[in-house]
Amino acid sequence: MPELPEVETIARALRQGGRGARPIVGARVRAARVLWPRTVAMPDVAAFEAHWPGRVITGIARRGKFLRLEVDAAWQALVHLRMSGDLLVQPATAPLPRHTRLYLELDDGRRLIFDDPRKFGRWWLTTDPQTVLGHLGPEPLDPAFTPERLAQRLRGRRARLKALLLDQTVLAGVGNIYADEALHRAGLHPLRRAHTLTHDEITALWHALRQVLQEGLALNGASIDWMYRGGAFQNQFRVYGRSGQVCYTCGERIQRVRVAQRSTHFCPRCQPLPSE
C-alpha cells in the first residue's frame, strides 16, 4: 500500500505531529527492542539494539518509498514499509499493537512503534544511506523532474509502461495504485511499450503522474482495507479496484489484467492500445 503519498504523510506526521501524536524530532531514544529479527536488514540485531540508547532523532525525511530517520549527525535509520508496515507513536503505557516488529523507547515516555502484519518491512541503520538508496530513480515531485527527464528515463526501453512505472530505478515512489491512476489520466494503455510513446504522450504521462501524486498527498494518501486510516485518496480512484464498473469519463467497463505480476486496471476506450 504505502506509496509516495502515504509514506510522505507518515513522514510529515512524525516531523510535525499528526495521526494523534506529537512530533518525534528532538526526542532522545532510551532503548530499542526488536521483536521480529528479520525486520532489521542491517546491521545484526544485537548491534542494532546496542546502537540506540542515548541517540537523538534529529530529522525525518523521505526518499521514494523509504523513510529516513536522521540519528545524530552521522547515522541514519532507513525504513521501508513494503506491503503492510506502519509507524505509530504511542505512550509507553499503551499496549503494543498486535503486529509490532520493533520499537524505540523514547525518554519522553512515548514509543515509536513499527507495526507490520506481513513482516515484509525492513530497517537499515547506516552511515552511508547511498548503499541502500543509491539505485533509486528521480523523485517525481522534485522541481528538477521535467518531462524531458521522464523521456530520458524511458528512452530505448521496450518494456511495458506499467512495469517501468513500478520500477524504482526508473522513478522512485510510484506503486500499483498511483501507476494505474496516472495511466488512466494520461490516456495510455498499461501494455504500451515505453519506446513507442510520442513526446506529447510522455508530457501527458508526466502531468498525470504529478497530478495523482499531488492529489494523493493533499488527501493524506489512500486508505485501503484496514490500513492507513485517515487518508481519502481512495475516494478519487478512477480505475484502481473498479474492474467491471463504468468509466467515469466514457462509460465503458473498466478491465483488469495481469501485468508484471500485478493486477492492473484500465479503461479500454480511454486507454486504447495502438497496433504495435
Place this chain on the structure above:
DNA sequence: CCTGAAACCTGTCTGC
C-alpha cells in the same frame, strides 16, 4: 534488456 515465477508473510474474502 526483458519476462515470468518464486520467495518473503499474514489477514481477509469467496465459494463450495
Place this chain on the structure above:
DNA sequence: TGCAGACAGGTTTCAG
C-alpha cells in the same frame, strides 16, 4: 459453520 484457495499495496532473486 468450516475450510481450502485465491488474493492483497512491494521488492529481490533467479531462470530462460
